[in-house]
Structure formats: structure tokens, C-alpha cells
Amino acid sequence: MFNRDRWKEILEVLTSNWFRTLLTAFGVFWGIFILIILLAAGKGLENGIRVDFGDIATNTMFMWTRRTTKPYEGLPKDRRFEFKRSDVQSIRDNVPNLRFISPRNQLGGFSGGGNNVIRGLNAGAYNVYGDYPEIINQDPMTVTSGRFINYNDIEQNRKVAVIGLGVKNELYDKGEEVLGTYIKIQGVNFMVVGTYKKNSSDGGEEAQKEIFVPFTAFSQAFNMGEVVGWMAITANDGHSISVLKDDIINLMKSNHKVHPEDTRAIGFFDLYQQYNRVESLFAGIRWIAIIVGTFVLISGIIGVSNIMLIVVKERTKEIGIRRALGESPWSIKKQILMESIFLTLISGMTGIIFGALAIYGINTLLDSVGPVDMFLNPSVSVKVVAGALSVLVIAGLLAGFLPANSAIRVRPIEALRTE
Amino acid sequence: MIEIKDLHKSYRMGSNSLHVLKGINFSVEDGELVAIMGSSGSGKSTLLNILGMLDVADSGSYHLDGVPIKDLSETKAAQYRNKFLGFIFQSFNLINYKNAIENVALPLYYQRIGRKERQEKALKYLERVGLKQWATHLPSELSGGQKQRVAIARAMAAEPKVLLADEPTGALDSTTSYEVMDLIQKINDEGNTILVVTHEEDIAHMCKRIVHLKDGVIVEDKMVEQVRAAQYVQ
Structure with a gap:
């Protein structure tokens, strides 16, 4: 995993076309950003309404x-x-x-x-x-x-x-x-x-x-x-x-x-019944946030997958050469999967960081203008962030899977013939 | 070193099939420098691809250094290619975003040789092809002859049993061609087995043995007096 040459190569490939890499990364970045913001907004609403309930014994x-x-x-x-x-x-x-x-x-x-x-x-x-x-x-x-x-x-x-x-x-x-x-x-x-x-x-x-x-x-x-x-x-x-x-x-x-x-x-x-009704409303909001965020994220992942396919296509000949020199198909597959995961993870983490900054900004704003009705302290838990990160790794794997397979499906002799 | 018996290969093209190799019997001893000649369509590239395990024969047997080459998985084939064979291509096939030394070190990387040793070995082979000072240059900064010499260094880096050269001078002018052939002869002098596919007579005569292919069969297989390329090189 921490093979210096492999990482060097991943960086070489991803930096060879900066603009394209950035555009691709933006899809995933945006997906996770929206997910974080939506979850935080839902949480803010929840916090706001919970404060209205105060600490009245709800049962x-x-x-x-x-x-x-x-x-x-x-x-x-x-x-x-x-x-x-x-x-x-x-x-x-x-x-x-x-x-x-x-x-x-x-x-x-x-x-x-x-x-x-x-x-x-x-x-x-x-x-x-x-x-x-x-x-x-x-x-x-x-x-x-x-x-x-x-x-x-x-x-x-x-x-x-x-x-x-x-x-x-x-x-x-x-x-x-x-x-x-x-x-x-x-x-x-x-x-x-x-x-x-x-x-x-x-x-x-x-x-x-x-x-x-x-x-x-x-x-x-x-x-x-x-x-x-x-x-x-x-x-x-x-x-x-x-x-x-x-x-x-x-x-x-x-x-x-x-x-x-x-x-x-x-x-x-x-x-208690009223409280439960509100509780299930919160659960509903959370689910909507997760579903919308996930769909946006999926479109980002499809973008990554798409670009990886193009990268693989562009590198067909190179992959042919590598295989003629004796690189195993699995090694090539691993390389492409890692590129995909790396790209997804980096852009996803940037999304999380920007999401966190945005939440911080909103909180600062809320603090300065005083309490707003039914909205308080929007936030996401570390658990959600950890979940999002593992989703990103899986997403990267999925995004790289198709391109990686297409990379090794071409026989080396055909790959060498392409110009 | 190489032992081929009754090799057949045909390609399916839609409904009709094209019989490219029609029973090749052929063997190469250790240390030979063999030219495989023939016009386009004679099957010489197909033969080389089968020898290089990039393609598989329909029937017949192929032994390389006593190892039967048959029903290989892709992973196994990749391993054998890495261990037994060095490729030299007409279009050099260097990886264009890697510099000369990285290109040469590539087969060593697939052998899981450590980074430092890889660098040393790669540099040693670059020195042998006379390109030590060009080690950190990208292929785009090298001339055609230099690129081919880097490719030769790469082919030799893994210390393979056989070097397979597919039209190594096809993309080069005659002066550079002779320089490359000079290098190939020198490598052969050190005892390496080399197969060169070419359609140029003068290049073929710089080998020690010429095999003529025509319409998928060997029509001529003769030993020749080797013309040293060095005399054409200043």
C-alpha cells in the first residue's frame, strides 16, 4: 500500500491533466459538501426545536x-x-x-x-x-x-x-x-x-x-x-x-x-406523542438529507468512474507495454483502483473540510446575530464524518472497478497495437 | 533455448479464417543472433508474438529454455515474459512520462527488486548503451536512436534469456540503424540470444543466421557470414 513508486505514479497520472482532475474531483467534493451541509441543517433544525421543548419531562x-x-x-x-x-x-x-x-x-x-x-x-x-x-x-x-x-x-x-x-x-x-x-x-x-x-x-x-x-x-x-x-x-x-x-x-x-x-x-x-411526532420528523429530515446527499455523491462517483475509463483508454498502449514487460494484471488493476480511491478520498475530504468551514461560518453568523427561531447550532457528528469517509473509500473502489477491469480486458498484443 | 514444433496459428475474421502460420518447426540455440525475414503478411510478427507469449498458438509446442509454454494464465504469462524475455519494439514503446532511468528500471520493479538496487542496475545498463548522462531525460527529449537504445537497455535490464526485437531499426535512418545493430551485435557477443524480425536485407546480414518466412512457412534457414555494423559507425 505504501509503495513509494506506486504513489509517485498515482500522482503523475492525476497531475498530468490538472484541469480534468479538478473537474472530476469537484463532482465528489460537491456531493459530500451537500451531504454535510444538509445533515448539519437538519441537525440545526432539530437542536432548535429541542430547545423549544426545553427540559420538560417529555414522557x-x-x-x-x-x-x-x-x-x-x-x-x-x-x-x-x-x-x-x-x-x-x-x-x-x-x-x-x-x-x-x-x-x-x-x-x-x-x-x-x-x-x-x-x-x-x-x-x-x-x-x-x-x-x-x-x-x-x-x-x-x-x-x-x-x-x-x-x-x-x-x-x-x-x-x-x-x-x-x-x-x-x-x-x-x-x-x-x-x-x-x-x-x-x-x-x-x-x-x-x-x-x-x-x-x-x-x-x-x-x-x-x-x-x-x-x-x-x-x-x-x-x-x-x-x-x-x-x-x-x-x-x-x-x-x-x-x-x-x-x-x-x-x-x-x-x-x-x-x-x-x-x-x-x-x-x-x-x-410524549407530540414529542415522538417531532422525533420522527427529525428522522425523516435526516433521511432526506442522506438520500439527497448520497444521490449527489453518486453522480460525483459516476464522474470519477467516467474519467477513469477515459484515462484507461488513453493509457491502453502504456498498459500494453507494461504487461509486455511483465506487470501482472492484478497489479494494473490495483493501480487503477488506487488512483480512483485516492482521487475520491482527496476530493471527498476537501468536501468535508469545506463543509465543516461552512458550518463554522454559519455558527459564527448565528452567534453574532443572536438566536434564530427553530434553528440552533447546526453540526455534524464525528460519526457521520467517519461514515462519509468509509463511504468514499467504497465509492472510490466502485468507481475504479469498471475502468480497472476494462484495462486488463484488452490483450497486451492488442494494447500494443493501438496508437 | 527455443524449440518450436509444428506451430499453427490462424485468425478468424468474420466468417473466413486467415491461416497465418502453417506448421513452423524451428529451434534456436543459446547465443545465436537470428534474423527472421519475410514480406508483410508472411507471419513473422505473429511468430514473434507467439514467441513473446503475447499471443498463443492454435496447435504445436513451444519450449523456452526447457519450460513448456502452454495454457498460461495472464499472470503467469506476465511473470514468464518478465523473467525470460526482453522486448525491443519498432516504435520504442517507452512510457513517455517516465524518464530514461525509470523506463529501464520498470521490468526490475515488476521483479520486486528494491528501489536502490533497481536504480543501480538501470544506470549500469544505461551506461552500457552509452546514455548514462541522459538518465533523467524524458523520452520526448531524446532522439530516435537514443530512444531505441533506452529500449534496449530496458529489455536487457531484467537479464532475460532471449531478446526479441520487432523491426528494431524500422523507424530509424540508416546511420542510426547501424548504431543500434552495432549495439545488438555487441550484446550478442556477450552470449545473449537475440531474435530480430526485419525486412531489410542489410540488417538481416548483420545477424548470424537468417530465417525466411513466406506465407506462413519457413522457406529458407541459413547461416550467414556476419557483417559487423561497427564498420559503418564513425
Whole structure:
């Protein structure tokens, strides 16, 4: 392989017609360049959308009650019903493989409009949630000061609150101490024990304008009794919430005397299903990139094969001479295959390098203009590059195969006769 | 050295076949310098190609240095050509992007001889044909006579048992022809067996034996008094 004379000859042959070699190389260069750019663009889109999902636990569903649409066991249709706190325990007892079951209650947002929180002279309309401590795993946020709700708060019905940075900015002056102060939520005082910031860009400003209070204190303060507004349920890793969802909903139906075929009585949003849909979209984009890139690459390879055929044709006489002097057919074949692989590999690697430079350029541009919607950090993995290189070697072999065979098919005596 | 018995060869050309060699019986001893003569179409080139293992006979036997040359694979034939034979062509057939010394070293490369030894040997043979100072020149920078001398050096580099020359002077003027023949005679003087295909009488008479071919058969095979080419060379 590392035979000095052979390499010298490969270089001699390829450099004897620079322009032609460059044109041929460009085909492969372009193919691999397009492949890299497409894959990187797909990855950029994927990264962008993944950031929108943030680190929300994706194996999660949300569930709430609606009106029944079928009469059942003597109860009429159009009946309202509500989840109770006992339902949480019931789910925990009957459906295995669930990681978190968070009952939630809510003020503001889609259940109310005007200003509901007052502090001194400031007032604002915020979503106020009655929650269990687990919610921080399902709806991740960073606690920037103080602490989040804990189980002591739950057990002792403490009226404490964790507020978002958006709330803090509106209700407090700059630099003012927040922890230990009181805010009035619908007329009831809560002590602020922490502030949070959400990383996810999902919801944007609104996501920073939420207030979390202990579920029990919320129920007590706002007369919710045993009522649970909705639930966020996360399954264990390795178990799909989409599968467990049916068990949970059926359990709720039987607990609340809802007709088993009443599909509209319980509303839900299956985040995992949505996430999977997006995942398969990414897979689709990847495949399109690979297929398009491969086809472009194939046309480049055909170009190489074509040129190698012409080179072999031009060198027919020379090959005849070599064979008369005693070069074995296999050696000639090897020579042509190596020329082909070398040309493919060199131009392919140039393509990879230029692709990488282009990606670097795009990243620098993105960094300087700030984040772009649904596009972030386009990149290709080392694995893809290694894969592309091995594809190139195989492609070079394939491209050289036909010409190499045609080179030794001509008998030396005929080869010598050609002018 | 060469032993040929009842050699037949015909070429198919569409529906009719052309019988080129019609039973050649012929042997060459070690150290002979044989001219094969004949007009075009007499079969002399075909005979040389068969001797050179570039072509195969339809029937008959061919022994080279006691080795039967029969049913050779391409790889085997290439090996034998490399080991047993040196070719000198009418059109020199040098590889035009390689310089003189690289051309001469080529058969040695196929024998897997090391790079350094190859260079030394090639240079030695270039010196013998008087072209040592032209070693790094490309064929395009050499005259016809020089090219043929490089080709002769190349043919000899592998130290073959037989040199086969197909019209070695065909593309050269008479002065250069005599220089080349002088070189061939000197190589023969050292004991090498050489076959020269030619249609020029004066070239043929510079050999020691003349074989006349006509319509695929040997019509005459005689020993001749060798005319030394040296007397024509200044």
C-alpha cells in the first residue's frame, strides 16, 4: 500500500491533466459538501426545536375533566364532574410504572382574567398554581433564590409562594429584598420563599410570570376542598405514557361513573406523542438529507468512474507495454483502483473540510446575530464524518472497478497495437 | 533455448479464417543472433508474438529454455515474459512520462527488486548503451536512436534469456540503424540470444543466421557470414 513508486505514479497520472482532475474531483467534493451541509441543517433544525421543548419531562401527559357526553348508570349526559384528591391515590394504587402524579389547581390564566395578585401599590394578573413539590421535575425551572415548595409546606398548609422573575420584576423595585415579603393572592397573604426562572423558551415571557404555592394551602385558601383541577402524570423511563394513558383514563371513568365509551368526558394532552411526532420528523429530515446527499455523491462517483475509463483508454498502449514487460494484471488493476480511491478520498475530504468551514461560518453568523427561531447550532457528528469517509473509500473502489477491469480486458498484443 | 514444433496459428475474421502460420518447426540455440525475414503478411510478427507469449498458438509446442509454454494464465504469462524475455519494439514503446532511468528500471520493479538496487542496475545498463548522462531525460527529449537504445537497455535490464526485437531499426535512418545493430551485435557477443524480425536485407546480414518466412512457412534457414555494423559507425 505504501509503495513509494506506486504513489509517485498515482500522482503523475492525476497531475498530468490538472484541469480534468479538478473537474472530476469537484463532482465528489460537491456531493459530500451537500451531504454535510444538509445533515448539519437538519441537525440545526432539530437542536432548535429541542430547545423549544426545553427540559420538560417529555414522557408526560396532562389530564382534565370536561362534561360527560353520554348518560351512564342513571346519570344524565352533560354532567360536570371533578377530579378529587382521592383519584391521585387511586391512580397510584392501580396503575404501575408511573413516576410522578401531580394534582394541580390553578387561578388566573385560562380560568380567570383580571389582576389577582397585589403587593403594596403594585398589582398584576398571574397564573397561580397549587402544586406538589414534584412539579419541578415535570415542568423544570431553576430556583434563583430561596427554595421551592417542599412537603413540610404541603403537610402544614403553609401559605408560601415561589414567584417567577417576571412577577418579581413587576411587583418589586429593583434591588428590593424579595424573600420573606408577602404578596396578596386574591385577598390572601402568601409569604414569598423563592424565585425561579424557566430555561425553556416555550411560553416566553408568560412562563416567567407564574406563582407556585403548596397544593394544600391553595385548596384551603381558595375553597377548592378536595377538588383537583388537572393532573400532570409522568411515566417511568422505559414505559410510554401513551400506553399507560388508557389505563389511567379508564380508571378515572370508573371512579366518576362516566360511560366507558365516552371519549370526550376527560380531556388530555399527550406530550410524549407530540414529542415522538417531532422525533420522527427529525428522522425523516435526516433521511432526506442522506438520500439527497448520497444521490449527489453518486453522480460525483459516476464522474470519477467516467474519467477513469477515459484515462484507461488513453493509457491502453502504456498498459500494453507494461504487461509486455511483465506487470501482472492484478497489479494494473490495483493501480487503477488506487488512483480512483485516492482521487475520491482527496476530493471527498476537501468536501468535508469545506463543509465543516461552512458550518463554522454559519455558527459564527448565528452567534453574532443572536438566536434564530427553530434553528440552533447546526453540526455534524464525528460519526457521520467517519461514515462519509468509509463511504468514499467504497465509492472510490466502485468507481475504479469498471475502468480497472476494462484495462486488463484488452490483450497486451492488442494494447500494443493501438496508437 | 527455443524449440518450436509444428506451430499453427490462424485468425478468424468474420466468417473466413486467415491461416497465418502453417506448421513452423524451428529451434534456436543459446547465443545465436537470428534474423527472421519475410514480406508483410508472411507471419513473422505473429511468430514473434507467439514467441513473446503475447499471443498463443492454435496447435504445436513451444519450449523456452526447457519450460513448456502452454495454457498460461495472464499472470503467469506476465511473470514468464518478465523473467525470460526482453522486448525491443519498432516504435520504442517507452512510457513517455517516465524518464530514461525509470523506463529501464520498470521490468526490475515488476521483479520486486528494491528501489536502490533497481536504480543501480538501470544506470549500469544505461551506461552500457552509452546514455548514462541522459538518465533523467524524458523520452520526448531524446532522439530516435537514443530512444531505441533506452529500449534496449530496458529489455536487457531484467537479464532475460532471449531478446526479441520487432523491426528494431524500422523507424530509424540508416546511420542510426547501424548504431543500434552495432549495439545488438555487441550484446550478442556477450552470449545473449537475440531474435530480430526485419525486412531489410542489410540488417538481416548483420545477424548470424537468417530465417525466411513466406506465407506462413519457413522457406529458407541459413547461416550467414556476419557483417559487423561497427564498420559503418564513425
